[in-house]
Amino acid sequence: MHLTLEEIVSCLSAETRGEIANRVVERISTDSRTLQPGECFVALKGPSFDGHHFCEQAEAAGASALIVSTPIESVRAIPQVIVPDTLVALGEIARLWRSKLSSCKVVTVAGSSGKTTVKEMAASILRRHFSTFATQGNLNNLIGVPLTLCALEEHHQAAVVEIGMNMPGELARLVEIAAPDCVALTNIGNAHVGMFGSLEGLYEAKAECLRYAPSSATFVLNADNELSQRALQQYANGHRVILFGSTEKAHVRAHTISPMSPYGFSFILVVEGKGEAPVTLRTFGQHNISNALAAAAIGHFFDVPIGEIAAALSAFQSGLNRSEVENLGGIWIIKDYYNASPAAVEAALKGLREFAAPGRRYAVLGDMLELGELEEEYHERVGVVAARAGLEKLFAYGPRSRVTAHAASREGLDVSHFEDIESLVTTLRQALKEGDVVLIKGSRLMKLERVYEMLKGALLSQEK
Template identity: 40%
Template sequence: MELTLQQIAAAAGGTCCGENRRIASVVTDSREASDGALYVAICGERFDGHDFCAAAVENGAAAIVCERAPDAAVPYVLVKSTRQALLDIAGLYRETRRDVKLIAITGSVGKTTTKEMVWAVLSEQFQTLKTEGNLNNEIGMPKTLFRIAPETQAAVVEMGMNHFGEIARMTAAAKPDAAIITNIGVSHIEYLGSRDGILKAKTEVLAGMPDGAPLLVNGDDDKLKDFTDKRCRVVHFGIENARADIRAAEIEQTQDGMRFTVCFPGGEQRVALPVIGRHQVYNALAAFGAGLLFGVSPARIAAGLAGYVPAGMRQRIRRAGGVTVIEDCYNASPDSQKAALTVLAKTPAKRRIAVLGDMLELGSFSETAHRQVGAFAAEAGLDALYCVGEASKATAEAASGSLPAYWFAEKSGLFSALREAIRPGDAVLFKASRGMALEEVIQKLYGEWNVQ
């Protein structure tokens, strides 16, 4: 990174106080500061970064961006909002590296999985950077841009949001060359009012893209299948939509994953994807489209998808104690819970047991959504349903007329019941929003089964 403090002050609309130092890196955590670093003092809900300015300087920070004069003897840039300044500085650095092909990924469900698949595809041909973990908000996304290195040729940047304007601010900094919208569901509907509101928020990604840039959207999504915008070139991917530009056909599910043929303008390519579920095919189609847009050959795209590895707690399948365990505890929405239940229903097993926790941030739609999932579970051909959390009581109630359904207020009760119920030969799905920490139950069961 080669930026000066005066350049940063100009980009952030701030006032430079002190000498014009060169900046080698940007951090928001004082513990990560090193020689030549710029420390941005973020004001959070539970902390104030201004309290750690002295610590940042002790660790080598050369300068500070702040909303009030710091208690540290280094040059600083005074700004109205350090959160906005962080985005402005990231945008300044991105402007110096427009040679990097950057694709933004947003949507209600499947962002992180799609990001990982796109990374696997682009890495077949380019030195590719990706968003790490869930750093997809206005604080985390700039950190990805700051990691663009001299050797970086492509970047896959995930953008999440809770409110209007967040993606617009992120895309202004990232300046994507292309973007993907995975789907329009009901995640964060509590803050956005309706699916139309969610569509409006997701399409803010276009604001930072060049006119005519490609936007890949899910052609089977009712809010996206007819989507057009004069600012971009819309490319549809899908399974059911015969008009989709990139389409999957001849889909098969095996114990090891999904097999399908991708039909695209000018050809076809057989793909073997090492994860199961029809919803994963949509993620792979988006990644396939990204590869085509960036000039990766169909064969190399297929090789990248074949090497995809699920991230974190997203639908990892393990065999433990004679039980097939589907771990999917990172996040949950009505669409993703239904997709996971479909995966479970198609998993070979003596019995199929679903363990579902609350779906969070659904606002007034919460009870309806949980009942919809319960009704879906009742028709999915499962053998039992276990639910935990206050909101999931509605899920158990909706399913109880058609299959054995049990509800627990606490995870301790759920664990005790599962320990007695699960037997070798069963397939068990664990799915809930991140805040439910359902993986704690899985780890306790693994402990009972002596699984590392």
């Protein structure tokens, strides 16, 4: 980033304290603990924190300026930019910097599931041809997206920016800030439906990324997803559209899909106007074929040759605890516990059934959160799906997963429910044998990484 403090003040129509002339802002920080000398500190305020309490620490760490909603009397050595709302200001600074990057194409990735995987896949494709920047981790909210955009540099030619939401209006604001050249919507499903009152409310909130996109933006949409196709009809008029999916109407699609052992799929990638190319996708679950096609469609938007798209997808490896597969002492562990919507859990159970391990299949399923009035219905449905997934046994964890356990048990599956991780891991470890595979899946707040860490410790200590 390279903005003068005067440009920032003008953009924000802000009041100031101290001298702002001849000051350049090249980096933004919202955390006084990690702030580096020369960075501009934005004092954000939330329900359980207030950055204004740490402005003195920011000054001591070498901040070049402060952006605050109230003047900090104890800070006198550096200028202060005073605004009504520092979160809004952060977005406007990112929006200003984005407007200056005319040589960088920005694609935003939204959707109920698959956002981070598609973002990582797309970045791996684009890096083969362009100086590319991508969202780090899942910094996809009203803080993370502006920080991502502010981290862009003038040499970047492509940016893949993940955008998420937990309230109506959030995606509208994020596309306003990012001004994307391309909007990719992976799907619209049932994740976080409880936060929007109904599936209709969830649909309207997800579709904001299309409704409020720039008129020149290209849309990458899922041809197999019913609500995505509804959004296409409702909001895509006048936009270039690239469809991905399994049907012939998709511009980017796959055919001749074959499972690999023990997991993954080979297929022929088809990109309309660019021909075909073979892909060997070493990821868990068929749902990742859809993610790969979404990433390929983004590559198509950037006019990456199909051979390069296929090569990048074939080299891709899952990570970040999303469909991540690890073998410990001959036991396969599927780490998929970053988050969990009902649709994602069902897809993971389907993938577990297809996993070509010589042993038995186990699943550890934690609570699914933010489902509102549909919570019990969805947990029950997952239990029925688990009972039909070819499992040896289901290990359910958390109060809501009692419903899952009861539903699976009624269907004849061997089930144990646990309220503490230690007992679960002890029982699971006693059951596992070489060649078995276990899926660990649940909402982020269930902290199921603890299952993995404890199980890993037990397995490794056994090897010694």
